[in-house]
Amino acid sequence: MVDRDNMEGMDKMTDLERLTSNIWSSRDFGGWDPDDGFEGVLDALPLRYFRCREILSPHRKQIARELGYGERFDVPEAMWRNGITILLIADKIRHAVGHPVQMRNFYRPADYNKAVGGSENSDHIEARAVDLDFATAADRMVAQGFVRGLADAFPSSGWGLGIGMRSLHVGIGRTRGSGRIWYYDSFPSSERKRGALWVK
Secondary structure (H helix, E strand, O other): OOOHHHHOOOOOOOHHHHHHHHHOOHHHOOOOOHHHHHHHHHHHOOOOOOOHHHHHOOOOHHHHHHOOOOOOOOOOHHHHHHHHHHHHHHHHHHHHHOOOEEEEEOOOOHHHHHHOOOOOOOHHHHOOEEEEEEOOHHHHHHHHHHHHHHHHHOOOOOOEEEEOOOEEEEEOOOOOOOOEEEEOOOOOHHHOOOOOOOOO
């Protein structure tokens, strides 16, 4: 899963930089025109399973409209690099699972994030997290194992993991609380293992 050949000469890079370099490089996809916004970036990315509309559409559409947003969010250019990385990780997760996966959230502007009850320090407001919904708990466990493999290889990449019975929040680049894990209400309390980053 992790291409060790790509890691040669990376000893002075941070874990997040190593992770990013392992997931993608500019030679992996065509260039884009910054004037096209993040939608142009998505058109150039080698994504196999997720499309622009699913990635950029607000999950709570009525709230987004009330705040003056259109059908899709536009990601600020300063956030593109981490956004590319987390979206390609999501695509690899979907490939590992082998069954349909829905992307419920990616980038959320701060005002929209607040309106839907998101954390003030949410990974989503910097376009470095995805919320993924799975058909079964077994699929979620496969995805969780895949993320664990990446986290074992790049442990200081600022990982954040939220676990539901059939959902995962996967975040990178956290400057505080790296390795943080939390559970959604749908995950049985009897199966929670606090103090451990990854639940087996």
